[in-house]
Amino acid sequence: MLAAAGIPHRVEPAGSRWWVLVPDDEVPRATAALAAYDEEAQEAASAASPDAVSPGRAWSVGVLPLAFYALTGPPAPGSRWFEQGAAAAGRIVGGEPWRAVTALTLDVDAPHVAGNALATVVLVSPIARGSTICQREM
Numbered sequence: 001m002l003a004a005a006g007i008p009h010r011v012e013p014a015g016s017r018w019w020v021l022v023p024d025d026e027v028p029r030a031t032a033a034l035a036a037y038d039e040e041a042q043e044a045a046s047a048a049s050p051d052a053v054s055p056g057r058a059w060s061v062g063v064l065p066l067a068f069y070a071l072t073g074p075p076a077p078g079s080r081w082f083e084q085g086a087a088a089a090g091r092i093v094g095g096e097p098w099r100a101v102t103a104l105t106l107d108v109d110a111p112h113v114a115g116n117a118l119a120t121v122v123l124v125s126p127i128a129r130g131s132t133i134c135q136r137e138m
Contacts, residue, residue, distance in 0.1 A: 001033055001034060001037045002020070002022070002030055002033060002034070005029070005030075007022060007026050007029055007030050007033060008022065008023060008026060009021060009026075059121055061120055061121070062117045062120045062124070063117070064117075064120065065105075065107065065113050065116040065117045065120060066113060066114075066117050068105045068107070068113075069107050069110075069113040072105070072107075074109055075108060081106060082106060085098075085099060085102035085103060085105065085106055086102075086106060087099050087100060087103035
């Protein structure tokens with residue numbers, strides 16, 4: 001921070017701590033710059049708190065598998081959704097790589113989609129919380 005502000009300084013070890021040394025005439029400027037940095041970092045940390053993904057948001061994402069199932073229904077002869085999107089290794093390797101993703105939106109029956117919806121709710125919060133924490137620590 002001090003280098004970015006053009007404030008001359010050096011850092012020296014002092015036992016298990018470190019000292020940041022600045023010339024006497026730069027102390028007020030260095031103190032102000034470090035205080036502004038701390039305040040900005042604290043605001044950013046509170047804006048990106050790990051609680052940013054509320055249970056309500058997780059539940060709303062969990063509704064997505066149910067919505068897809070309501071749209072596609074179960075597999076049935078002639079179902080365009082299953083015809084175009086089902087995972088078929090030969091077709092994926094043969095030039096239809098989207099099937100690896102689209103197959104994730106297709107469910108066989110109501111218990112299957114309910115399990116996927118529940119798994120989505122359970123996994124979305126920790127995954128989103130983890131990415132928020134990683135962003136904040138960078």
